[in-house]
Amino acid sequence: MALGRTRWIWLLRRASRMYWREVPYRALLALRGLVQSRGWFSAVPAPREASDARWGLPWCHPPSTERDVSTLFEAATRLMNGDLEVFGRTVAMRDGIPDWNADPVTGTRIGLTFGPFIDFRHVGDGVDIKYLWEINRHLWWVTLAQCYTLSHDAAYLHRLRTLLTSWLNACPYPLGANWSSPVEHGVRLVNWSAVWHLVGGASSPMFDGEDGRRLRDQWLDSIIQHIQFVSQNYSLYSSANNHLVGEATGVFVAAHTWDRWLPARRLREQAKRILEREALRQFSEDGVNLEQAIGYHKFCLQFLLAAALAARANHDDFSSAFWSRIENAMTFLASMMDSAGNVPAIGDSDDGEVWRFGQGATFDSFKSLLAIGAALFARGDLQAKVDSVGAANDPQVPWLLTAAPPPVDLSGLRELPTRFEVGGYVVLGNDLHDSNEFRVTFDCGPLGFNRIAGHGHADALSVLVSWGGESLLVDSGTYCYNAAPQYRQFFRGTRAHNTLLVDDLDQSDYGGSFLWLRDVNSTVMSTATSPDQSVHAMHDGYARLHDPVTHHRRVTLISHAGRLLIEDWLDCRSEHEVELLWHAAPGARFSRTEKNKGWMLEGARHALRVEFDADLEASVIEGCESPPQGWVSSRFYEKRPSQVLCVRMRLSPRQVISTTIARAGSWNHASSRGLETTPYPGGSRGARSRDREPS
Numbered sequence: 001m002a003l004g005r006t007r008w009i010w011l012l013r014r015a016s017r018m019y020w021r022e023v024p025y026r027a028l029l030a031l032r033g034l035v036q037s038r039g040w041f042s043a044v045p046a047p048r049e050a051s052d053a054r055w056g057l058p059w060c061h062p063p064s065t066e067r068d069v070s071t072l073f074e075a076a077t078r079l080m081n082g083d084l085e086v087f088g089r090t091v092a093m094r095d096g097i098p099d100w101n102a103d104p105v106t107g108t109r110i111g112l113t114f115g116p117f118i119d120f121r122h123v124g125d126g127v128d129i130k131y132l133w134e135i136n137r138h139l140w141w142v143t144l145a146q147c148y149t150l151s152h153d154a155a156y157l158h159r160l161r162t163l164l165t166s167w168l169n170a171c172p173y174p175l176g177a178n179w180s181s182p183v184e185h186g187v188r189l190v191n192w193s194a195v196w197h198l199v200g201g202a203s204s205p206m207f208d209g210e211d212g213r214r215l216r217d218q219w220l221d222s223i224i225q226h227i228q229f230v231s232q233n234y235s236l237y238s239s240a241n242n243h244l245v246g247e248a249t250g251v252f253v254a255a256h257t258w259d260r261w262l263p264a265r266r267l268r269e270q271a272k273r274i275l276e277r278e279a280l281r282q283f284s285e286d287g288v289n290l291e292q293a294i295g296y297h298k299f300c301l302q303f304l305l306a307a308a309l310a311a312r313a314n315h316d317d318f319s320s321a322f323w324s325r326i327e328n329a330m331t332f333l334a335s336m337m338d339s340a341g342n343v344p345a346i347g348d349s350d351d352g353e354v355w356r357f358g359q360g361a362t363f364d365s366f367k368s369l370l371a372i373g374a375a376l377f378a379r380g381d382l383q384a385k386v387d388s389v390g391a392a393n394d395p396q397v398p399w400l401l402t403a404a405p406p407p408v409d410l411s412g413l414r415e416l417p418t419r420f421e422v423g424g425y426v427v428l429g430n431d432l433h434d435s436n437e438f439r440v441t442f443d444c445g446p447l448g449f450n451r452i453a454g455h456g457h458a459d460a461l462s463v464l465v466s467w468g469g470e471s472l473l474v475d476s477g478t479y480c481y482n483a484a485p486q487y488r489q490f491f492r493g494t495r496a497h498n499t500l501l502v503d504d505l506d507q508s509d510y511g512g513s514f515l516w517l518r519d520v521n522s523t524v525m526s527t528a529t530s531p532d533q534s535v536h537a538m539h540d541g542y543a544r545l546h547d548p549v550t551h552h553r554r555v556t557l558i559s560h561a562g563r564l565l566i567e568d569w570l571d572c573r574s575e576h577e578v579e580l581l582w583h584a585a586p587g588a589r590f591s592r593t594e595k596n597k598g599w600m601l602e603g604a605r606h607a608l609r610v611e612f613d614a615d616l617e618a619s620v621i622e623g624c625e626s627p628p629q630g631w632v633s634s635r636f637y638e639k640r641p642s643q644v645l646c647v648r649m650r651l652s653p654r655q656v657i658s659t660t661i662a663r664a665g666s667w668n669h670a671s672s673r674g675l676e677t678t679p680y681p682g683g684s685r686g687a688r689s690r691d692r693e694p695s
Contacts, residue, residue, distance in 0.1 A: 007122055013511040017451045022237035029233070036174070037114040043173060043228040046221045047261045056256040058197035059309040060357070062149045063398035069150060071360030072395070076147040079140055080159060086134045087351070087637045096159060098135055100170040101177060103127045112172070115179025116233065121482060121513070128483040129177060130350065136171075136178050138191040139356050145198035146357065146399070157199060161206050161215065168218050173225040182230040183243040186250025187354055189226055190306050192219075193257040194355060223258050227251050231267045234274070238451045241291055242300045245282065246354070248274040249303040253310045275307055276318060279325045282449065287328030288423020292448050293347025293455040294336065295478075298369055301329050302354035305372065309400060330373030333366065334385045335416045335427060339437045340469025341367050341389035345477040346443060346462075348455035348492075351636040358395035367391035375401050381415055388433060421524045428533040428557040428564075438663060439466045440564055442555050444537035447508055447520035454514035458507040459497040460522050460539035461553040463566060465661060467606040471585045473498055473661075476642075477633030481513055487639070488513050490628035500568050500657075501579040502549055507541030518544060525552075533557040538571075547573050564661040572653050580647040580657060582610065586632050586640045590620045599645060600664060610645065613658035618647040 018026070036042055078084075084091040084098065091104040102109045108125045110118065110132070120129040141160060148156035171178045178184065199206050207216040230251050235243035248271040255268035282300060283289055289297035304326055311317050337343050343366050358368055367386070371394035374382035386392055418427040424445015430438045441464040448456020457475075465473040476496035479487050490496055493506045509517040520541040528534040534556040542549035550571040557564050570576060584590060588603045590610075598611030599618070612618075622630040623641025632642040651657065 007119070010121075010512050010515070013517060014452070014515060017238055017511070017515065017517065019237050019451070025237060032232070033114070033116045037117065043225045046224050047263050049260045050262045050265075053260040055202050056259050056310070057313045058201075059253070059306070059313045060194050060197055060399050061402075062146075062198070064402060065398070067393075067395070067398060069146075069395075071363070072143065072150075072358075073147055075359040076143050076156065079144060080155065084135070084140060086131055088635070089131065091135060095162075097163065097166045100136060100167055102132070103129075104131050104135065110177040112175035115174045115176055118177055118180040120177060120180050126483075128481065130481060132177055133181070133184050134352075136167075137184065137187045138167075138195070139187075139353060142191055142194045142198070142355065142357065143359065145195040149198045149200075154205070157204070157206050160195065160199065161212075164219060165215055168215075168222055173222065174229060179229065182233040183235065183246040185226045185230045186246035186248070186303070189223070189230075189250035189254040190303075190355055192223065193253050193310070194357075196257060220258060220260065223254055224261055224264060227254055227264050227267055231270065240278070241282065241449055241454060242289075242296050242303070244274065245278050245300050245303045248272075248278070249307045249354075252307050256310050256314045256316065259314075272307075272311075272316070272318070275304065276322055279304055279318075279322050283325045283329050284420070284423040285328070286417070286420040286422045287325070287330070287332035288420050288425065288445070289329065290423065290446075290449040291347065291455045292424065292443075292445050292453075292457070293349065294343050294345065295347065295349025295352070296455050297329065297333065298366060299352050299354060301326065301333075301369060304329075305369075305400075306354060327373070327377050327379075330370065330377065330379075330382060331417065332420055332423065332425075333373070334370055334382050335418060335420070336425070336441065337366065337370065337385065337389065338439050338466050338469050338471075339388065339433055339435055341391065342466070342469065342471060344441055344464050344471075345475045345634070346441075346459065346464075347448075347457050347478075348481075349478050349636065350481065356396075357399040360395075363395065364391070368394045368396045371397050372400060385416070385433060419527065421527070424522060426524070426527065426535045426555075428535070428555065430557070430559055430562070436468050437466075438468075438562070440464070440555065440557060442535055442537070444522045444524055444535065444539075446522060447516055447541070451519070452511075452514065453508075453516040453519070456516065457492045457497065458494045458510075458516070458520065458541065459499060460507055460520055460541055461537060461551060462497040462499045463553075463555060464498065465564070465608065467603075467608070467663060470603050470605050472588060472601055472603050472606065472608055474583055474585045474632060474642075476583055476631060477639075478636060479631070479633035479639045480637055483637070485513070486626075487628055487631075490631070491633060495579075495581065495629060496583070496631075498582055500551055500553070501581065502542045502551065502570070502576050503545065504577070504579070505542070505545075507539065509544075532559055545576075547576070549576060562663050566659040566661070568657045568659075569654055570651055575650050575652050578649060578651045578657075580649075580659070582645040582659075583632065584643045584645070586634065586642045588643065590643050590645050601645075607664040609660075609662045609664045611660045611662075612647065613656075613660075616647050616649060616657075618645055620645055 082093045082096045091098050106126050108127050144156045144160050230247045251267055251271040255264040289300050371386045371391045374386050375397050426442045428440040443459055443462040447453045479491045489510055494501050507520050511517040522537055522539040525536040536554040538550050538552045552569050554567045591600050593600050601608040620643050622643045624630050630644050631639045633639045
């Protein structure tokens, strides 16, 4: 079938962002895929087992002490009753078994054609492949395996046996959507490994009898096929992001869990080298995942932890540099987490998990990851943060670690770093990590990672503000990947962030759902901590304009006055139209202050006063559909109308817009004055701020 025009445009754009060495590699992949689709060089015949074939030691295990596992069994009961939910959607199942090759939203079945040739980005018929893949990652199987190992109730084992048999029969190598993306194989192998260990490994009653032995052999055949498939299709060059880490993790963990084949041992060594390299390449020295997406910081860190725990369990440990990068990544996460345990929604997030051993409405995987880090590295400052956000009794730690958490040292909280200039973030604040903290997060990093910046947003110099654990000025989030292209472009674009838009353009040229066509680099020009906390940074995203523009922003927290001063200016030759954007958290409301001297942002518990240094015309937009504006997404595939304060004006070279944000005290939301919102674009095109040279 001929490629559509949209597909051709995407391919040309994607090719423009490849490294020159990547072109022959891509050609070789296509040629090998063509040959394999004809039946040559396939992995259908499993290699012979090694003479010293062995079963690996477990990297996860049942808790050694009695704990409250009621939420775990409640989750398992729902699964046993056929109640599976993915991204807020109930998955239809027959006798507790989903259709492994069907989109659970539309019911569209994806045929068993050669997997690597399935264009999963453009399936058509309203299909978003994310739903199907989420089911087939098999995280939910681990819940059943956990309950079996705790209760030895054969019903859980029987359901797992039925699920595994069904999947292996429905998803033969290398056919269908479940053989189209190697990172999905990586996630699946990690969860298969957890299930294997928790049900008892090779001696599990799951494999009793002739049928059981046949199932075990069939599973082992699929496992080595997974290992070989991933190793042949690593995401390299411009695609080498979290996908590559996930793929190598799957190979490494699986080849240790099922240490049966000589070829797999060689591939395991290769995977370990990749993980050693990518841990240092994809995480900065100060612990920031360079995809510039907090959700993928967690996702990639989960991969590295699974590999690291499997390595230690099987006496094949990683280097100290590898472990140090994980520890720094944990520290960054603790520093970015507010006093209520919230993390900012910077960059892409699909709510993805590599593994999950915790359940329940109150379970939070970010807090849990921090608890694992505190115990793993015996860090009192991390443990104090864990305790302060209510994650001291994390349900995942006992399944992964046997060491007791370190003694709590509350004073250590104040020693957590606030500047991650290599990774691209600075945190300013008063009373950080206390219940009444005032927190300002300044995003001064690049657009993303490795040319395509697949999960980065055009959010350079964005500012987020929270007070006492209540988010007030926020990042708009992600919402979706493939389901709604117009919204995908909005949520990734500059209009969805608290920064300055120049000439109605994003900071980079949008090339597609996971593709930016130009790099955006930010530079921290100066920082100060006394007498006031301050950071000055600039970005070059608008240097591509006919009149090249460099956007500067200085953020200063005037501690004694409890005020935040934000100054914006442009280095350029002529005047440009700009839009200054301030996105409120869902439920927070903007209203004019008395005598119209500024704006009040009223949250549920706190309020901020927002004022400008000139009488600027501004408008508030909420829930506009075309073009999209005034939306916030707190979860994948969910969006809510939310107010955004928009200030439009023409800005001369070196002319400064000053925004002052001051704490206005606690707020009774019931007393909020309503404000009629206006359709986009709104605002004044003629307002001007006072001219003042930046100091």
